[in-house]
Amino acid sequence: MRRTAFFVSDRTGITAEILGHSLLSQFEDVNFNRITLPFVDTVQKAEEVALNIRRHAVVDGCRPLVFSTIIDPVLRKKILVEDALTIDFLEKFIGPLEEELGVESTHTVGRSHSIGNFEEYKNRIDAVNFSINHDDGIMPRDLAEADLILVGVSRSGKTPTCLYLALQFGIKAANYPLTPEDFGQHTLPRLLLPYRNKLFGLTIDPVRLQQIREERKPDSRYCSLETCQFEVAEAEALLRHVGVPYLNTTKMSIEELSTTIMHRTGIKRRTY
Amino acid sequence: MRRTAFFVSDRTGITAEILGHSLLSQFEDVNFNRITLPFVDTVQKAEEVALNIRRHAVVDGCRPLVFSTIIDPVLRKKILVEDALTIDFLEKFIGPLEEELGVESTHTVGRSHSIGNFEEYKNRIDAVNFSINHDDGIMPRDLAEADLILVGVSRSGKTPTCLYLALQFGIKAANYPLTPEDFGQHTLPRLLLPYRNKLFGLTIDPVRLQQIREERKPDSRYCSLETCQFEVAEAEALLRHVGVPYLNTTKMSIEELSTTIMHRTGIKRRTY
Numbered sequence: 001m002r003r004t005a006f007f008v009s010d011r012t013g014i015t016a017e018i019l020g021h022s023l024l025s026q027f028e029d030v031n032f033n034r035i036t037l038p039f040v041d042t043v044q045k046a047e048e049v050a051l052n053i054r055r056h057a058v059v060d061g062c063r064p065l066v067f068s069t070i071i072d073p074v075l076r077k078k079i080l081v082e083d084a085l086t087i088d089f090l091e092k093f094i095g096p097l098e099e100e101l102g103v104e105s106t107h108t109v110g111r112s113h114s115i116g117n118f119e120e121y122k123n124r125i126d127a128v129n130f131s132i133n134h135d136d137g138i139m140p141r142d143l144a145e146a147d148l149i150l151v152g153v154s155r156s157g158k159t160p161t162c163l164y165l166a167l168q169f170g171i172k173a174a175n176y177p178l179t180p181e182d183f184g185q186h187t188l189p190r191l192l193l194p195y196r197n198k199l200f201g202l203t204i205d206p207v208r209l210q211q212i213r214e215e216r217k218p219d220s221r222y223c224s225l226e227t228c229q230f231e232v233a234e235a236e237a238l239l240r241h242v243g244v245p246y247l248n249t250t251k252m253s254i255e256e257l258s259t260t261i262m263h264r265t266g267i268k269r270r271t272y
Numbered sequence: 273m274r275r276t277a278f279f280v281s282d283r284t285g286i287t288a289e290i291l292g293h294s295l296l297s298q299f300e301d302v303n304f305n306r307i308t309l310p311f312v313d314t315v316q317k318a319e320e321v322a323l324n325i326r327r328h329a330v331v332d333g334c335r336p337l338v339f340s341t342i343i344d345p346v347l348r349k350k351i352l353v354e355d356a357l358t359i360d361f362l363e364k365f366i367g368p369l370e371e372e373l374g375v376e377s378t379h380t381v382g383r384s385h386s387i388g389n390f391e392e393y394k395n396r397i398d399a400v401n402f403s404i405n406h407d408d409g410i411m412p413r414d415l416a417e418a419d420l421i422l423v424g425v426s427r428s429g430k431t432p433t434c435l436y437l438a439l440q441f442g443i444k445a446a447n448y449p450l451t452p453e454d455f456g457q458h459t460l461p462r463l464l465l466p467y468r469n470k471l472f473g474l475t476i477d478p479v480r481l482q483q484i485r486e487e488r489k490p491d492s493r494y495c496s497l498e499t500c501q502f503e504v505a506e507a508e509a510l511l512r513h514v515g516v517p518y519l520n521t522t523k524m525s526i527e528e529l530s531t532t533i534m535h536r537t538g539i540k541r542r543t544y
Binding site: 003011012013014015018019021022023025026027028029030036038039063065069071085087089090092093094096097100101103105106107108112113114115121124125128129132135159160163164167251252253254255256258259260263269 | 275283284285286287290291293294295297298299300301302308310311335337341343357359361362364365366368369372373375377378379380384385386387388393396397400401404407431432435436439440523524525526527528530531532535541
């Protein structure tokens with residue numbers, strides 16, 4: 001049986017999706033049909049949502065789940081349907097917070113993913129531009145501005161991690177690929193020497209690395225298991241030798257990598 | 273007075289931060305000192321968190337707020353401190369969900385931002401690589417694979433939006449800058465003609481555009497108000513003429529842009 005789960009929001013739906021997804025991930029054996037309904041900001045749209053929920057209750061033969069972050073009390077009431085379990089994230093927690101803080105909430109729609117403080121927003125865009133302009137060993141003179149430089153063999157996960165750090169946290173993250181030229185010298189590539197304390201390494205299981213490289217350049221020397229084993233072993237030996245910390249990315253998501261690196265290095269987010 | 277708000281998690285802290293940030297954004301006049309404590313996965317770490325909370329209660333002279341997504345009931349209890357308001361995300365909602373679904377939750381730690389399904393994860397990384405390889409008018413032959421092609425003048429917000437769509441939703445988004453060469457012809461650039469139904473436009477207020485370009489190339493013709501006004505007017509006229517929908521990015525966050533584009537085009541996320 002398939003349960004329909006709705007994520008309903010007056011703005012982007014991102015908060016409703018993340019919170020709902022987090023709860024649903026605790027029920028691995030249930031098959032969910034996920035539907036996001038963002039920008040529900042008028043009575044008419046809220047009534048359409050209620051209709052949609054009722055329709056799914058009938059078609060599915062079981063009560064849909066509704067995860068809502070709608071702020072306007074009138075719209076909130078409109079989407080409440082008897083034939084569904086509605087989890088209203090704001091309703092549950094705003095009351096206790098108002099009491100604790102001794103002030104009323106502002107009932108402002110869609111604050112959490114709006115543009116907010118322009119300075120913070122600019123930091124974030126600057127970080128994204130920085131990461132793109134310092135991807136894959138491109139090292140212009142302003143590398144001194146980097147908060148972090150990820151190093152590791154080609155396809156170890158550096159680029160997506162840098163972009164995530166930039167987009168989500170406003171962190172300026174460059175990355176530098178360790179290639180066979182960098183091995184056997186027991187010292188960091190010359191370009192990186194001045195930035196030793198900004199370095200963080202990524203490594204990966206050679207078999208997984210081979211799979212990833214195979215998709216990119218099939219049947220090349222680049223993707224042979226032998227090459228992957230050699231590069232990973234040399235890169236790890238180098239990082240250990242020079243004392244640069246590193247993480248194995250094989251079983252980690254981009255989110256886990258990014259937050260673990262921040263946690264270990266103490267680099268703080270620049271934007272919320 | 274400054275209130276300390278803790279975001280405590282057994283894994284990345286991302287869900288706790290989003291929940292907390294979403295709630296705190298409803299209290300605009302309160303000054304919050306935000307502290308994220310991720311990877312709290314042992315009794316010892318939980319006890320340190322409790323100490324940290326108590327210390328802030330004393331130093332701040334008011335009760336901290338604690339937003340927690342810790343799953344292990346033993347650790348959950350450890351971080352409960354009398355001198356704080358604890359908002360326990362899972363405790364509130366897992367019960368009603370278990371009852372509704374008729375199954376027990378798996379109490380699995382850190383599922384929501386873990387690597388999950390490898391196929392989904394690969395989609396996401398592929399989308400990120402695609403977006404980087406199709407940034408700023410780089411148009412290799414596989415453009416047909418794009419889910420979406422953003423068009424707009426230089427610095428209208430195309431690149432960060434593409435990267436966000438790729439990272440968060442696994443959507444393959446290319447982008448193409450409209451430059452003075454593309455204007456005055458009342459037709460789309462030749463390269464884009466085969467992909468007309470994948471196009472979506474971004475536009476921007478010329479004064480804001482000038483500010484952004486000024487930071488990039490100060491005192492150039494590129495950043496003069498006249499140039500910005502001309503390019504924006506021509507780009508909008510072209511998009512209207514050929515019937516490509518567009519959004520004004522001036523007051524929108526990357527999240528709002530991305531989700532609005534998905535909403536308007538009907539493009540669905542490829543990954544959760």
